[in-house]
Amino acid sequence: MTHYSKGSEKPPLKGDVLRLYSMRFCPFAQRARLVLAAKGIPYECININLKDKPEWFFELNPGGKVPVIEHPNGKLISAFYKSVLGQEGGQDAIKKPLAEFENNLKQNDKYIGGDKPGMGDYLVWPWFERLEAMQPQILSEFPLTQAWCKAMKELPAVKDCIHTTENHVKFWEKYRAGDAYSQLIGIN
Numbered sequence: 495m496t497h498y499s500k501g502s503e504k505p506p507l508k509g510d511v512l513r514l515y516s517m518r519f520c521p522f523a524q525r526a527r528l529v530l531a532a533k534g535i536p537y538e539c540i541n542i543n544l545k546d547k548p549e550w551f552f553e554l555n556p557g558g559k560v561p562v563i564e565h566p567n568g569k570l571i572s573a574f575y576k577s578v579l580g581q582e583g584g585q586d587a588i589k590k591p592l593a594e595f596e597n598n599l600k601q602n603d604k605y606i607g608g609d610k611p612g613m614g615d616y617l618v619w620p621w622f623e624r625l626e627a628m629q630p631q632i633l634s635e636f637p638l639t640q641a642w643c644k645a646m647k648e649l650p651a652v653k654d655c656i657h658t659t660e661n662h663v664k665f666w667e668k669y670r671a672g673d674a675y676s677q678l679i680g681i682n
Contacts, residue, residue: 497677499543504550507566512537515554515562517544517677519665521620523561524655528616532651537563545674588629592636599638604645611649619646627662 497517498505507513514530514537516523530537542551547558554570555562564570595618603609606618622643626633633640646652657665661680668676 497541497543497675498548498551499546499674500548502548502550504548505540507564508538510566512566513564514539515551515560515564516541517560519657519662519669519677519679520544520560521624522559524620524623525617526561526563527655528619528651529613531654532611532616532649541677543674543677545669545672545676588625588632589635592632592639596636596638599642605642611646615642615646616651619652622646623656624662627657627659628666630659 512530512535514523514526516527516539518541527539542548542560544558544560552558554564562570598606605611606614622639626643633643647656657680665676665679668679
């Protein structure tokens, strides 16, 4: 699996397939991969080394952020964001939205909107995947949320896009240390 870095050339588009510019551990890019997989939309994934971005990537998104979706006709869809991993406000800042999520699940069946997974489930899943990996003890206070996480992990789209807890932990250790190749964790 290639991760494009400084000095690389932009690969040519492949026919009539969407192209997703991603980084394997980015939760925002993972949401895009989840939705594309759940909807059965074929796409080509191009991973960007976010610590050593290729020059041509800034032409697609001047902010240098992923995900970016490139339509075969050349039109672009990009997102700008800031990532927070519960570093502000401690566990209390995480528990309040978890309590709200738990209450939402009480009013529904298995998933956010009922008995089948929907867009809302896929959009919030990447955060819960990371929460389970980085702060699993917090979820013990929220049994419905734990059951939802277990159900989500059984979905084919999630199975297709999930990272192991071990790889999440290794990634964040290396990423925080400034390792330009941290996104290669888990690639043999």
